[in-house]
Amino acid sequence: MWAKIRHRLRNIFIAGLLTILPLLVTYFMLAFLFKKMDSLSQPLVQKLFDFLPFAGYKSVYIPGLGITLTILIVFLTGLIVTNVIGGKLMALGERLLNKIPLVNSVYGASKQFLQAISLSGQDSFSKVVMVEYPRKGIYSIGFITCATTGEPQRFTKKELVNTFIPTTPNPTSGMLIMVPKDDLIPLSMTVEEGIKLVVSGGMVTPLNNKLKNSYQKNT
Numbered sequence: 405m406w407a408k409i410r411h412r413l414r415n416i417f418i419a420g421l422l423t424i425l426p427l428l429v430t431y432f433m434l435a436f437l438f439k440k441m442d443s444l445s446q447p448l449v450q451k452l453f454d455f456l457p458f459a460g461y462k463s464v465y466i467p468g469l470g471i472t473l474t475i476l477i478v479f480l481t482g483l484i485v486t487n488v489i490g491g492k493l494m495a496l497g498e499r500l501l502n503k504i505p506l507v508n509s510v511y512g513a514s515k516q517f518l519q520a521i522s523l524s525g526q527d528s529f530s531k532v533v534m535v536e537y538p539r540k541g542i543y544s545i546g547f548i549t550c551a552t553t554g555e556p557q558r559f560t561k562k563e564l565v566n567t568f569i570p571t572t573p574n575p576t577s578g579m580l581i582m583v584p585k586d587d588l589i590p591l592s593m594t595v596e597e598g599i600k601l602v603v604s605g606g607m608v609t610p611l612n613n614k615l616k617n618s619y620q621k622n623t
Contacts, residue, residue: 415608436596441474529568532598534589537569537581545588545598552582562586575602 484490502508529547537544552564562584570578591598597610 437474438471440491445473486598502562518601529595529598532591532595533567534591535581535583535587536565537567537583545591545602546570546581546583547595547598548588549580554580570599570602572605573603575599 411485415571469541471551485494529549533541533546533548536542537546546567549566549568552566557564563586564582565585565588567581567583567588568578569581570576593601593610600608
């Protein structure tokens with residue numbers, strides 16, 4: 405009885421921790437960015453107001469200027485890189501950055517991490533499955549990305565499915581394996597629940613509705 409209570413309390417605490425930590429990281433990153441933009445933009449605005457002949461404008465502070473400029477800069481950057489010419493200039497700039505030691509590692513890792521985050525919000529993973537990997541008798545959690553097509557599929561008569569096997573505790577890294585569809589064991593948990601399971605190292609285990617009801621009755 406006490407073991408079940410401790411297990412339940414531990415799962416609740418870890419679930420709360422996994423919820424709060426990303427929010428705190430997001431908050432501090434955005435706060436740093438907005439404050440930095442404020443410190444850079446306020447002197448420029450002050451110089452513009454210095455040309456006005458009113459003494460009341462000699463000391464100017466505009467609340468929210470950093471947030472506004474950040475949103476504007478991000479939007480204009482997106483507008484430029486989605487343009488054909490801007491996309492080519494961006495590709496050229498990335499090639500130059502990739503030739504600079506240390507800078508290429510930091511920039512490449514940051515870009516891959518952000519791309520992984522953005523893809524996770526676009527249903528890049530369609531379903532959570534269990535697959536015998538890395539050998540028979542041992543199971544790993546996997547996420548189906550799409551059906552295997554092209555040359556890999558032509559080399560086998562079985563219908564293959566692209567499956568991403570994430571690593572713990574960082575699910576943005578992992579490996580791609582092509583698994584026969586019949587060898588996949590589909591799970592009822594959501595993609596979000598599957599990611600929590602991987603991040604927590606198996607300590608946060610989601611339960612389907614039937615198991616939840618049974619677990620609540622026993623506890």
